[in-house]
Structures are given as structure tokens and as C-alpha cells.
Amino acid sequence: MKVTLHVWRQAGPTAPGRFVRYDMTDVSPDMSFLEMLDVLNQQLIARREEPIAFDHDCREGICGACGMVINGRPHGPQRATTACQLHMRTFPDGADLWIEPWRARAFPLIKDLVVDRGAFDRIVQAGGFITVRTGSAPEANAIPVPKRDADLAMDAAACIGCGACVAACPNASAMLFVAAKVSHLGLLPQGQPERSARVVNLVAQMDAEGFGACTNHGECMAACPKEISIDFIARLNRDYIKAAISHRQG
Amino acid sequence: MTPLVAAHAPATPRLVRSLIGKKVIMAVTGVILLLFVIAHLLGNLKVFQGAEHFNAYAAGLRTLGAPFFPRGLLLWVARIVLVGAVCAHIWAAIAVTRASWSARPVGYHGLEAVETTYAARTMRWGGVIIAVYLIYHLLDFTFGRVNPSFVPGDVYHNVIASFRVWPVSAAYVVAMVVVGLHVYHGLWSAFQTLGLNRPPTFRWRRGVAGTVAGLIAVGYISIPVAVLAGILR
Numbered sequence A: 001m002k003v004t005l006h007v008w009r010q011a012g013p014t015a016p017g018r019f020v021r022y023d024m025t026d027v028s029p030d031m032s033f034l035e036m037l038d039v040l041n042q043q044l045i046a047r048r049e050e051p052i053a054f055d056h057d058c059r060e061g062i063c064g065a066c067g068m069v070i071n072g073r074p075h076g077p078q079r080a081t082t083a084c085q086l087h088m089r090t091f092p093d094g095a096d097l098w099i100e101p102w103r104a105r106a107f108p109l110i111k112d113l114v115v116d117r118g119a120f121d122r123i124v125q126a127g128g129f130i131t132v133r134t135g136s137a138p139e140a141n142a143i144p145v146p147k148r149d150a151d152l153a154m155d156a157a158a159c160i161g162c163g164a165c166v167a168a169c170p171n172a173s174a175m176l177f178v179a180a181k182v183s184h185l186g187l188l189p190q191g192q193p194e195r196s197a198r199v200v201n202l203v204a205q206m207d208a209e210g211f212g213a214c215t216n217h218g219e220c221m222a223a224c225p226k227e228i229s230i231d232f233i234a235r236l237n238r239d240y241i242k243a244a245i246s247h248r249q250g
Numbered sequence B: 001m002t003p004l005v006a007a008h009a010p011a012t013p014r015l016v017r018s019l020i021g022k023k024v025i026m027a028v029t030g031v032i033l034l035l036f037v038i039a040h041l042l043g044n045l046k047v048f049q050g051a052e053h054f055n056a057y058a059a060g061l062r063t064l065g066a067p068f069f070p071r072g073l074l075l076w077v078a079r080i081v082l083v084g085a086v087c088a089h090i091w092a093a094i095a096v097t098r099a100s101w102s103a104r105p106v107g108y109h110g111l112e113a114v115e116t117t118y119a120a121r122t123m124r125w126g127g128v129i130i131a132v133y134l135i136y137h138l139l140d141f142t143f144g145r146v147n148p149s150f151v152p153g154d155v156y157h158n159v160i161a162s163f164r165v166w167p168v169s170a171a172y173v174v175a176m177v178v179v180g181l182h183v184y185h186g187l188w189s190a191f192q193t194l195g196l197n198r199p200p201t202f203r204w205r206r207g208v209a210g211t212v213a214g215l216i217a218v219g220y221i222s223i224p225v226a227v228l229a230g231i232l233r
């Protein structure tokens, strides 16, 4: 199949950027989107041009490294699918594809389609962990967890930190990511000791990173490759309100 | 690394500083305004009972709580709460809007809307329209400055006189559609912001918000329509 790409090219954080057009022929419908970009990069290298920089690692939809906005949709048009798991057969022959990086002040652009998602790491460092007793592993069944809580916690833990929620949000808000991190630990008995400090500190760090304010559009949920529900945002708000009132310091 | 517990308690409370807190202020004040909008509608619908009933209702508001409270006291308390709620609501709206606008300095070639609604996308400009409308509304019926023939105390007359002017009625209808849209997303959104959305709520809150918003818009719009149609004269 044939596709026409319009790729955002920007040499560095402060360099001016623009869309560059690439016409591709002989694209296999069974290629993944990233494989298609690999082929293009081989051609660019053969022509002694700078290849397109984009993030990727596992290429099996579990690491959260890949991510680009394809025709106005983070990770492309297919629901619950990362860019690396997207296949060219999703698109019609002759498709026009606009490819851009995540756009958010908190995700500064490094090069082409690569942005710095360190803001997410700093949010997790602010309290996205639990205190554990080191030494021998505890008996796995010593702490009972209700089935419903275990399931919900797993749903939240599915977040791979890709940042598509921020990219899709009209406000560039990170609420879905933070909600997933807060809920995943806050739902489990092991997460209780730091529960209120965690939500307060994660939210403070989220604001400090310069993300916008959620206005409940729900675009994050539609873009999320792990289909994290905005129910978790309500849970985050609930936890935050409780903690902000009762948690004394911070 | 950020310590789990910081040493100093900052001066401003967390609920005022954080963006979530500002949304909570917006939701709480929005619900206060919504309760007012519903009570105000129930009162206004008495216009259909005729001049005598309607004027008596308006006068009765001044003696609300009698004989326990002095004349006009509760009305003034309500006014102060409402003015406070409007100010806090707009202040928080401006604060979160500015945060969101600065959160994406470089925009997209195109970002496709998938999940959002027209109501959600028009909250900000809708809010501005409501604020402008509110000022006109007060000048018209409360202060009588822009009313075609204001008679203090004859509320029924003032309403009919104003709505007979069709551009006034038309503007009122538009404003009430905007209020309906704002309330639809606002109420739905407030469930979320206040953390009241637990799994079963998720299924019915859109319906509840839509019904409340629809009833409010239709209820308010019925009055100018009845005046123009000659049902209220």
C-alpha cells in the first residue's frame, strides 16, 4: 500500500520545527506503525538524511515508551492500542497521515517525535511507592485482599505511563495517569500507610510540573491504550479531598 | 527526592492552592448556584398563576423566615451567599482555565475530539455568556434600569413588559439554552470532581444531569414564549 506521511521534524528542543512530507510506496499492511517508520528511516539513512527520532522499546504494548499523535489521535485511531501495536492495515491505501509529538509544557520536546516524560517519573518519585519490610519475602496469602479491590487495583496498575492521556487532553492534564497511580496503591492494604501523604504529594508534584486542570472531557480515557477509566479520576478526587482536609502537613 | 511529609504547613490551604481544590470550589459553588437556579425557576413558574399570586410570592420572599427572622434578613443572607458563590466560581474558573491554556504552549496540527461533548467544550464561553446575561437580568428586573416600564413591586408587570420586546425574549431564550448546556456538563462534571462517582453512579449520572438541565432550560424558556404567544398578558 501507499501512504503519505507528514512528520513533525525538529532538530532540538529550541530549534524551529515543521511538518515534512514523505511519500511511501510498498508498505506492507502487516507492518506495525513503527516498522513502517523503521523502513522510512532506512531510506532516509540511505539518502544521507537525518532519520526520524521516535521513542520505542518493547514493541509489544507493555512498556509505555512509544507514543505519537497520528491524525489527531494519540497512538492512532485504534482503541486500546499503543502505536507499536498499531498495524498499517488500520489505514486505507493512499492514506494521508499527520504524525506529531505529544504536546504539553510538562513534556518538553527533545527531538522530532521524542518528548521528555520525566515529569511522570518525578510524580511517581513524590510518593508512588509503598513502604515494605525488607528481608525475607512475606507469606503471599497473609494479607487478604477482597476480589473487587484486587481487580480494580489491577485495572489501575495496567497504566504503562505512556502519556497519551496528557496528549489527548484539551487541557494537557495528567489526572488519568495520577489517578491510576494513586488508585492502584490506594486500593490495596499494602498502600494504606502512605495513602493520604501519597495523594497529596503526587497532586502537588503534578501541579508543579505544569499540567493543566481536568474539566472532565473524557478524552484521556478514549486515548488510553490500557483503557483506564475516568472512574479512577473520581476516586483520586475523593481521596484528595479527604486527605487535603485531614492530612495535617505537606 | 521529595520527602513524604514536608516540614512547614503552607499558609494557604491545599484546597485553594491545588488545581483539584479549585475544581472542588467550582463544583461546590456551582451546585449552590444550581440549587438557586432550581428554586428561582419554581418561584418564577408562579407567574402562570397570575399577577396577584406572583407579586405576593415576590413580596413573600422579603418576609421569609418570619416571624423568627427580621424582614428581609434571609433574603440578604441568600444574596450574599449567591454573590460570594458567583465570585468564587468565576475566580476558580479563570484560575484553572489559565493553568490549562499555559499547559500546552505549542498546539497540534489537529487533535480529534472523541469522547467530549458540545456542552463540555463550551463551558468557558458559555460561562462568560451567562455572566453577561446575569448583569443584564439584574439591570432589567432587580434595578429596573433597562426595563421598558419598571414599576417597583409590580414584578408581574415588569416581566411582561420586558418579554413583550421580542429581542429581549430571544436573548433570554439563548441564555437559558446556554445555562442548560452549562448545567448539563457542570452537574455531570461535579459528580466527578467531588468524587461522588462510584461505579453504579457512572451509568445514571449523564441521564440525571441531562434531565435536570433540560427541565431547567424548558421551564425558564416557557415564560418568554408564553408572553410572546399572548398566553401571559
Ligand code: HEM
Residues within 6 Å of the ligand: A214, A215, A216, B023, B026, B027, B028, B029, B030, B031, B033, B034, B037, B089, B090, B093, B120, B123, B124, B126, B127, B128, B130, B131, B179, B182, B183, B185, B186, B187, B189, B190, B191, B192, B193, B194
Ligand atoms: C447559572 C449559574 C451557574 C451555574 C448553576 C453553574 C454551575 C456549574 C457547575 C455545577 C460546574 C461544575 C464544576 C465541576 O466541574 O465539577 C460548573 C463549572 C464551570 N463553570 Fe459554572 N455555573 C454557573 C455560572 C458560571 C459562570 C457565570 C461562569 C464563568 C464566567 C462559569 C464558568 C464555569 C467553568 C469554566 C466551569 C468548569 C468547566 C468544566 O469543568 O468543564 N459558570 N458550573
Ligand code: SF4
Residues within 6 Å of the ligand: A158, A159, A160, A161, A162, A163, A164, A165, A166, A176, A177, A180, A220, A223, A224, A225, A226, A227, A228
Ligand atoms: S493512564 Fe493510559 S494513557 Fe495515561 S499514561 Fe497510563 S496508560 Fe498511558
Ligand code: FES
Residues within 6 Å of the ligand: A055, A056, A057, A058, A059, A060, A061, A062, A063, A064, A065, A066, A067, A082, A083, A084, A085
Ligand atoms: S514500544 Fe513499548 S508500548 Fe509501544
